[in-house]
Amino acid sequence: MASASEGFLSVSLASVVEDVLKEHGTRFSDTNLASRKADEAEVLFDIMAAARRNEAAEWLRMVLGVVAAKGLPNEPSEEELRLGLRNGIILCNALNKVQPGAVPKVVANPGDTIQQPDGAALSAYQYFENVRNFLVSAQEMGLPTFEASDLEQGGKSARIIDCVLSLKSYAGWKRMGGHGTWKSSANLKPSNSSKHLLRKNSENSKSSLLRSQSMSDSDHLRDAYLFDGDVSAESSETITSGPLNMLVHAALSNKKPEELPMVNSISKDNNNCTLINMKASIGPLSSDNGTEEIGGRIFINSKEQGSNKMSKGEMSKEKILMRQLICNQDKAIQELKHALQSTKVGIEVMHMMYTDEFNKLGESVHGLSNAASGYHNVLEENRKLYNQVQDLKGSIRVYCRVRPFLAGQLSNNCIGSFDEGSISIITPSKNGKEGRRSFNFNKVFGPSATQEQVFSDTQPLIRSILDGYNVCIFAYGQTGSGKTYTMSGPKLLNEQTFERTLEIRNTLEKGLNVPNANLVPVASTSDVMALMNIGQKNRVVGSTALNDRSSRSHSCLTVHVQGRDMTSETVLRGCLHLVDLAGSERVDKSEVTGERLKEAQHINKSLSALGDVISALAQKSSHVPYRNSKLTQLLQDSLGGQAKTLMFVHISPEMDTVGETLSTLKFAERVSTVELGAAQVNKESGEVKALRQQIASLKEALARKETDHQNVLPSPDPIHIATPSPVHPSRQSSGAYLSSQTTHRQPMEEVRNIEVRGNVVLRRRVPSFDLQDLLTTNDSFPWPLSSSRMNHPNKDDKQIVYNDWVDKVMVNKQDTVATDGNSMIDWDGSYGTSPDIFYHQSLSDMRVHPDEQFHKKGITGKDSSYEMNRQRKESFYAATDGSDDLDVATSDSSEAEMLWQFNLQNVHNTYNESGSNIKKPQTKTPDIR
Numbered sequence: 001m002a003s004a005s006e007g008f009l010s011v012s013l014a015s016v017v018e019d020v021l022k023e024h025g026t027r028f029s030d031t032n033l034a035s036r037k038a039d040e041a042e043v044l045f046d047i048m049a050a051a052r053r054n055e056a057a058e059w060l061r062m063v064l065g066v067v068a069a070k071g072l073p074n075e076p077s078e079e080e081l082r083l084g085l086r087n088g089i090i091l092c093n094a095l096n097k098v099q100p101g102a103v104p105k106v107v108a109n110p111g112d113t114i115q116q117p118d119g120a121a122l123s124a125y126q127y128f129e130n131v132r133n134f135l136v137s138a139q140e141m142g143l144p145t146f147e148a149s150d151l152e153q154g155g156k157s158a159r160i161i162d163c164v165l166s167l168k169s170y171a172g173w174k175r176m177g178g179h180g181t182w183k184s185s186a187n188l189k190p191s192n193s194s195k196h197l198l199r200k201n202s203e204n205s206k207s208s209l210l211r212s213q214s215m216s217d218s219d220h221l222r223d224a225y226l227f228d229g230d231v232s233a234e235s236s237e238t239i240t241s242g243p244l245n246m247l248v249h250a251a252l253s254n255k256k257p258e259e260l261p262m263v264n265s266i267s268k269d270n271n272n273c274t275l276i277n278m279k280a281s282i283g284p285l286s287s288d289n290g291t292e293e294i295g296g297r298i299f300i301n302s303k304e305q306g307s308n309k310m311s312k313g314e315m316s317k318e319k320i321l322m323r324q325l326i327c328n329q330d331k332a333i334q335e336l337k338h339a340l341q342s343t344k345v346g347i348e349v350m351h352m353m354y355t356d357e358f359n360k361l362g363e364s365v366h367g368l369s370n371a372a373s374g375y376h377n378v379l380e381e382n383r384k385l386y387n388q389v390q391d392l393k394g395s396i397r398v399y400c401r402v403r404p405f406l407a408g409q410l411s412n413n414c415i416g417s418f419d420e421g422s423i424s425i426i427t428p429s430k431n432g433k434e435g436r437r438s439f440n441f442n443k444v445f446g447p448s449a450t451q452e453q454v455f456s457d458t459q460p461l462i463r464s465i466l467d468g469y470n471v472c473i474f475a476y477g478q479t480g481s482g483k484t485y486t487m488s489g490p491k492l493l494n495e496q497t498f499e500r501t502l503e504i505r506n507t508l509e510k511g512l513n514v515p516n517a518n519l520v521p522v523a524s525t526s527d528v529m530a531l532m533n534i535g536q537k538n539r540v541v542g543s544t545a546l547n548d549r550s551s552r553s554h555s556c557l558t559v560h561v562q563g564r565d566m567t568s569e570t571v572l573r574g575c576l577h578l579v580d581l582a583g584s585e586r587v588d589k590s591e592v593t594g595e596r597l598k599e600a601q602h603i604n605k606s607l608s609a610l611g612d613v614i615s616a617l618a619q620k621s622s623h624v625p626y627r628n629s630k631l632t633q634l635l636q637d638s639l640g641g642q643a644k645t646l647m648f649v650h651i652s653p654e655m656d657t658v659g660e661t662l663s664t665l666k667f668a669e670r671v672s673t674v675e676l677g678a679a680q681v682n683k684e685s686g687e688v689k690a691l692r693q694q695i696a697s698l699k700e701a702l703a704r705k706e707t708d709h710q711n712v713l714p715s716p717d718p719i720h721i722a723t724p725s726p727v728h729p730s731r732q733s734s735g736a737y738l739s740s741q742t743t744h745r746q747p748m749e750e751v752r753n754i755e756v757r758g759n760v761v762l763r764r765r766v767p768s769f770d771l772q773d774l775l776t777t778n779d780s781f782p783w784p785l786s787s788s789r790m791n792h793p794n795k796d797d798k799q800i801v802y803n804d805w806v807d808k809v810m811v812n813k814q815d816t817v818a819t820d821g822n823s824m825i826d827w828d829g830s831y832g833t834s835p836d837i838f839y840h841q842s843l844s845d846m847r848v849h850p851d852e853q854f855h856k857k858g859i860t861g862k863d864s865s866y867e868m869n870r871q872r873k874e875s876f877y878a879a880t881d882g883s884d885d886l887d888v889a890t891s892d893s894s895e896a897e898m899l900w901q902f903n904l905q906n907v908h909n910t911y912n913e914s915g916s917n918i919k920k921p922q923t924k925t926p927d928i929r
């Protein structure tokens, strides 16, 4: 619509301008410059001839008096002049006045001194007598003469007028004393050329013009009759105030300076030039017309003519020229006026059209911007709805980020294009469609995306932690693609400082846990950042050919948040896992050897296990191999549990790595198809909490009774104790669980290390933790390891050791508790009162509820063959501080891949630096079957 209007506007404007210019062009191009000049010259000649005629008649009437010269009207036409002078009486009398007795006998009408106007009373002979006498006398006086027949026929008045004006000049000379010899200018040699100045575009151009005209005119007249010596003041005056000037003055007086045309009258005779320049404002000045332009001024050459008499041909030529000149200039003025007028009209029309179009465009733009904002709103709404649908489905959100080229890298780009939600990759080795592969994700961030932009899109997800959801964000991508940059920010951290090997254990009681990791209360964002920094410092990094500071371990930061609604006493708990995976790498490209090569293999293996899990989830396979790696076990809650999960896939833009980029994106595409089911809020109303407390106290009472009872009976092997336990609804039957699992996801605390094999579902119920309790009531918590307990495991610890399942790991884990200023979150100030409390825990839950003990025993007592096998297998493994010997122990269940490191000293100096106290088992656990 806009472009159509624009097109219309430009076409309209263009056509108007074109019309105006065409009109101009036609007028001017059609006019032949030469003929125009000729016309102008002719008109000017007429004017000059009339002026000279009038001057002659005026002088005759003045000399003879109006009565004697009554046959000669004032300002006569050429014909009137001829008729008035035809009988020769006026001429003879005038001559006698100037030169008394020059014509001794003037024949007049007998008895009537008053001449007949037309001289009809006189005979032709008498006329001739008078004229002949006049001519003879004039000739004797040296005046220019004419033929007597000139008075008989029209069109010959020029020479008669010259003669009369010569007589006038003669009279003037005589009146001035008659010094020297009077000569007609026709007998003089050409005078030096003189130059008169006309100021171009001067403010007073009209007066300049007139002055110039006067001077030109006077030059012209002076050309005719020059005296030996200076021109008298009188003659000068007479000349400058001559009728020609008056005529021209009258003709041009109503003209504006800019309307005055240039009028050049040229009369060339033997290289002499007489030129009348009226104005040089319009029309070109030809170089051969006797003008010169110097320094913005126009100089007009006026050369004395070789003769004061023009030949007939010259006269008519000049006349024609001048007439044409004037006429054309007048025409040109009219045309210019017309053109100006039409241009003005054109401009007005254009202005109107422009305004109109502008208004229309404004309306269109307004409409478009409304539509655009509406469109954006709809898009935003769509995005929200889409996310809601994703949430309901429990789909893993996938964001993609492209790292910019780094300094010194060749910008050979494999990214074809990208927009909000899609990206295409170019593979030059393939042709056609194959050569460009597109991927769709929830969000795509280009190379120029900032951390702020990334965060603003991730923020809603983070917020839902405060709403009681668990959130897991994990960064995935090949080495050097920017995972750490996204997860930790652009600031490079300090040198690597203290490195300590921590372990990840997987026990029946506690599930996946890191014994030596700490749970540190935090009160602000900066506290969290400080902890992150400590973790980063202790993370194993190494230089490879692909990344100077390549992370050689996966890193996980867990932030636990608990809030309490003060009015309803509802407790909301959420936790955020920030997982920065080590990057996959092609060892031939990363050129790693030795320890780094080993690391790379572990990293790749764990990532491939992650791929298997994703694959199984995507296919809704009945078996999901979480246990094939610690990484997948770690992410199990996020991939198969109830967390809202975001995978942040990273890619490098270089063409060199297009293969890795494609496989990364294909993997990410697959991840986005995984549907986990809707996440649920970790919400516990006050009522539920009261009931829980009631149950707990009842259980305690029951436990006390049991203890009393055991004091009477011999103590059985703890493994074989089959204590009746309350059966969790989800475990009432495996079939029931399966069906419920397929419809909705279980709360976080309900889902731990779920392993699904065929129709057999074993899951351990781990009740929800209360963070406050967790930080204050150590004794009720089965695995908050104080240093003494870690060094000297008691009987319970032994139980734990025997059931532990440990992989070789370098451990680096930080579990922190975060809070913010939100009033929903109510933190107990008692955190600070127990600074020496450290907890190790699985990422999925914080502690084992007392209920767990029953549950565990319930499982073993139920003789589940799978669980028994697992217990037996796990009993082979034990933890040690070292890890090398654990490699072997873990190899059949999962590769060692979780590389955690944590500077425990930096976190809390009360920590027992001896690390894990878990010992390798000396004997195998008996086969329970």
Ligand SMILES: Nc1ncnc2c1ncn2[C@@H]1O[C@H](COP(=O)(O)OP(=O)(O)OP(=O)(O)O)[C@@H](O)[C@H]1O
Pocket: 402, 403, 404, 406, 447, 477, 478, 479, 480, 481, 482, 483, 484, 485, 486, 490, 547, 549, 550, 551, 552, 581, 582, 583, 584, 650
């Ligand atoms: N968005 C970005 N803007 C500017 N520089 C970036 C960006 N992303 C990454 N980088 C730079 O690229 C390099 C590699 O990034 P980073 O170490 O985060 O990659 P990685 O994927 O974590 O690698 P690895 O898996 O080997 O640990 C670093 O120098 C980092 O500063």
